[in-house]
Amino acid sequence: MKKSTQCVHSGTYIDKETRGVNTPVFTSSSFEYLDMPHNVYPRYFNTPNQRVVINKLCALENAEDGLIFSSGMAAISTVLFTFLGSGDHAVLQKDIYGGTHHFVTADFERFGIDYTFVSNDTEAIERAIKENTRLIFIESPSNPLLRITDIRAVAETAKTKNIITAIDNTFATPINQNPLDLGMDIVIHSGTKYLGGHSDICCGAVVSTKAFIGKIRGSATNFGGCLDASACSLLERSIKTLGIRVEKQCGNAQYIAESLWDNPAVKKVYYPGLESHQGHDTAKSQMRGFGAIVSFELDERKIAPSEFIRKLRLITPAVSLGGVESLICSPAATSHEKLTGEERAEMGITDGLFRLSVGIEDSADLLSDIEQALKKASV
Numbered sequence: 504m505k506k507s508t509q510c511v512h513s514g515t516y517i518d519k520e521t522r523g524v525n526t527p528v529f530t531s532s533s534f535e536y537l538d539m540p541h542n543v544y545p546r547y548f549n550t551p552n553q554r555v556v557i558n559k560l561c562a563l564e565n566a567e568d569g570l571i572f573s574s575g576m577a578a579i580s581t582v583l584f585t586f587l588g589s590g591d592h593a594v595l596q597k598d599i600y601g602g603t604h605h606f607v608t609a610d611f612e613r614f615g616i617d618y619t620f621v622s623n624d625t626e627a628i629e630r631a632i633k634e635n636t637r638l639i640f641i642e643s644p645s646n647p648l649l650r651i652t653d654i655r656a657v658a659e660t661a662k663t664k665n666i667i668t669a670i671d672n673t674f675a676t677p678i679n680q681n682p683l684d685l686g687m688d689i690v691i692h693s694g695t696k697y698l699g700g701h702s703d704i705c706c707g708a709v710v711s712t713k714a715f716i717g718k719i720r721g722s723a724t725n726f727g728g729c730l731d732a733s734a735c736s737l738l739e740r741s742i743k744t745l746g747i748r749v750e751k752q753c754g755n756a757q758y759i760a761e762s763l764w765d766n767p768a769v770k771k772v773y774y775p776g777l778e779s780h781q782g783h784d785t786a787k788s789q790m791r792g793f794g795a796i797v798s799f800e801l802d803e804r805k806i807a808p809s810e811f812i813r814k815l816r817l818i819t820p821a822v823s824l825g826g827v828e829s830l831i832c833s834p835a836a837t838s839h840e841k842l843t844g845e846e847r848a849e850m851g852i853t854d855g856l857f858r859l860s861v862g863i864e865d866s867a868d869l870l871s872d873i874e875q876a877l878k879k880a881s882v
């Protein structure tokens with residue numbers, strides 16, 4: 504089946520008695536165990552509504568198995584702490600989601616885990632590998648500068664050295680990119696973003712082979728970051744429209760990126776769908792669409808960034824991304840605020856940088872909102 508068909512149909516549980524076309528919500532947190540093949544319990548990540556969402560996501564990501572979590576960070580921290588322990592070393596891409604970066608810098612050392620942050624360049628990743636490197640973690644496109652990592656090349660390098668690879672596929676979505684097909688071992692999503700798609704649930708997911716998921720499930724059960732049945736049901740409903748949402752969002756994003764590129768008040772535009780983007784060719788070779796996040800840097804000699812964001816009328820200044828409504832944020836003040844000024848500068852995150860999560864609205868309305876705000880914020 505093609506992606507949009509999988510979105511609608513894969514995984515659905517049809518109740519044999521009523522033949523309702525949607526999966527019922529199984530509210531039980533307790534299940535009889537006599538004569539059953541295994542114990543069912545929410546924190547064992549195996550309730551009916553959890554399984555349905557996972558089966559849908561496995562179909563979309565071409566994965567054997569998966570786990571659904573209560574947040575993207577629950578998924579990320581569980582994966583990292585499953586495979587890394589005292590004496591191990593991890594190589595991580597530098598420009599990853601700020602929360603993941605903060606988790607590593609705040610918590611790895613006290614558990615005796617060594618780490619190296621590197622650029623997304625394959626050679627830099629290879630150079631950072633040590634004797635005790637157990638895991639490589641990447642994000643592509645990355646947050647917030649949409650850098651594109653050559654996923655095939657990283658996976659190949661890691662395989663020759665027997666190192667586990669994990670990727671945060673949140674920005675791409677399974678509609679645009681399937682990293683397992685490119686050789687990665689583990690794919691992670693913050694489901695709070697595109698999978699949920701309506702800015703009303705917090706969840707995360709991990710998909711991989713049965714063997715890897717078996718290991719992660721052990722830690723996940725201990726760490727306890729499971730998702731309840733109602734949220735799973737909302738997530739299942741949301742993923743049914745993932746295909747059409749993402750397609751519309753990508754079209755809008757391309758239009759806005761091209762328009763901003765031509766605007767003299769805008770210094771830089773970061774969007775993998777632009778031919779000028781440093782990772783455009785790699786993106787074309789590993790993605791079916793370029794995603795719906797557009798980051799841009801205002802020319803502060805022409806525009807006051809703090810005024811610009813206040814003057815927007817349609818696009819909402821808010822954290823998070825991936826919903827049907829367009830949201831904008833200043834990474835320096837939100838997702839990357841915990842980094843030092845020096846770390847931000849090194850990553851190219853300036854005060855004039857904005858990350859726009861493009862929604863499904865009419866693209867002309869979005870552009871005219873940006874243009875009127877630029878006019879009002881002109882210095």
Ligand SMILES: Cc1ncc(COP(=O)(O)O)c(C=O)c1O
Pocket residue numbers: 574575576577600602642646671673674692693694695696705706707823
């Ligand atoms: C790329 C990416 N990964 C992971 C996360 C963390 O997800 P959550 O907020 O669901 O824990 C985020 C959140 O913004 C994100 O943007």
